Amino acid sequence: MGILTSDNSRVCDTTGLKVCLQSEMLIKLNAVVAVVCLLIGVLAAFGLALTRWETIGLLDPLMYYRFTTVHGLNMLIFWILFMEMAILYFAGTVLLNNRNASSLLSWGQFGLMLIGMGMVNYSVFTGRADVMMTSYVPLRAEHEFYLGTILFAVGALLGTTNFFANLYVAKRDKTYKGSIPLVVFGALAAAIIAVFTILHGAVALVPTWLWSIGMMEAPDAGWYRLLWWGLGHPSQQINVCAMVAVWYLLGTLTVGAKPLNQAVCRTAFLLYILFINRASEHHLLVDPGLSAEHKMWNTSYALYLAVLASMIHGFTVPASLEVAQRKKGHGGLFGWLAKAPWGDPGFAALFVSLVIFGFGGGITGVTLGTHQINIVAHNTLRIPGHFHMTVAGGTSLAFMGLAYYVVPLIFRKEYSFRGLARIQPYIFGLGISIMAIGMTLAGSLGVPRRHPDIDFTDAAIKADLSAASPFMALVGIGGFIAATGALIFILLTVHAVFLGASNKGRAMTSWQKPEQDKLTRDLMSTNWNPEGAGLKPSGTSVLTLLLLAAFAIYYFANWKALADVWHVS
């Protein structure tokens, strides 16, 4: 056992951090429920991938839409948000050397989110809510679907409030010196965006719920979409903040990295706080009710400031890994990468997620978010192609990497089948990449999203999309590989949590080779200056230029494609 202290906490045997036992319990519960939701989402993913692969065409249309609803909600909302709650408890207590502020708020958070999640899933599984996660009015689900969503959101708001209370208590009790640590700052950015998000969700869904029980007229469809996307998109930005915070954390845990310049990293988070929420607008780019000025301002001018922030993190995270590796003596332009702990699933998940998010998600996101280009891409499979590279290949993979450390450090259980764990991030990353590339190419040919039958059998107007068949096969095959990778993660993690060997009383078994591990531990326990001489991140600079070149090519190719369909004389 770790050393127990008088105030209901223990000292971690690996990192020496103080762990508040109540937080520990809440981290465990939220993480377990998150993984259960991931499992539901993954099972539905198999069905979706094998339906969109035309050769198999597994599900009939009704089931396809039900599975889409199950998948979207359990993945994007439940898995991600329960994980984020766990991260907030961790950041607000363990990283601040603090104890949890309010058991009432905390148990309220967990209880309401659990009940809400249960109600929504009950409604969807029993066929009472085939409305997909967006539940656009005037499409109507049964009332418990909306009430469940509202309870879930209120729970999340309580969790966020508790996080702010933790910040307050830590400051008051002076449990830390100077500014809060960068990882906590990232969590703070996520929590702030969450407040905006949840308030919008409440404003959109409370009237919709009242309508579903017959107490109100149906809300206006355009209004609902404006408000709903104030919930739907910013919640993805919570993911981005949480993911970046997890990247920094995993960078420290796996190679001993330190943020290069604290002020720059924090300012990047500030840009997220101020500007990223307007990204909601890109869902409304073909909505007739909003003016071009509103669309342009919110998707382009203001949003580019948030993109700038992503570019800063996209540089500083790999640069901090590179600098730490150089400090250990792994030089050369890419020698630091060659010597990286690729067999550590925490590091593998971090790096693969960084590459998929940056090269795949980032480039497609900025392109698709451009008002003009969006006209040719809106509601095609290019959109799921983009966001599976952000929320699945990026955020979800980073969270999986986190689990490879949270289970040994917080649950104090070791993973078995370690060989499989080491390759799991690669399997998932490869599958998601193949699927997303397939989706992007098929979408470029005009294949719609949210549609089980691209042959449009029996439709009055015929559309011939047969040229997309090979790409739909990529969706099916890549999707199958990705879902298998996710399933492996779930099985390994559940096994570790319930049947794994306990590591109480000693440090966790390292994922790395002894010599790698020793270098990392040594670096973590010394106070070194990442801006010191001879530590320039030149390899990362080369990678960054590569990214910019790839972006420029893709962006201009899209303008060209736009000009081809839309002749201006």
Added chain:
Amino acid sequence: MADQPHVAVTEGADDGPVHWLQKLLDNPWLLLFLGVVVPTLSYTVWGWVELVLMKKAELP
């Protein structure tokens, strides 16, 4: 911090004279306020006003 083991994850920013931007970054309440109000005005309120002011289409 002699009583606390040194752990890189919990390390805060360096000490020194405090810049106004750093003061803003160290004030979670002001950040919370700005983070809610700025996008609400730019996205929600502006969009809502446009929807409210939209005239009903005349049927031909």
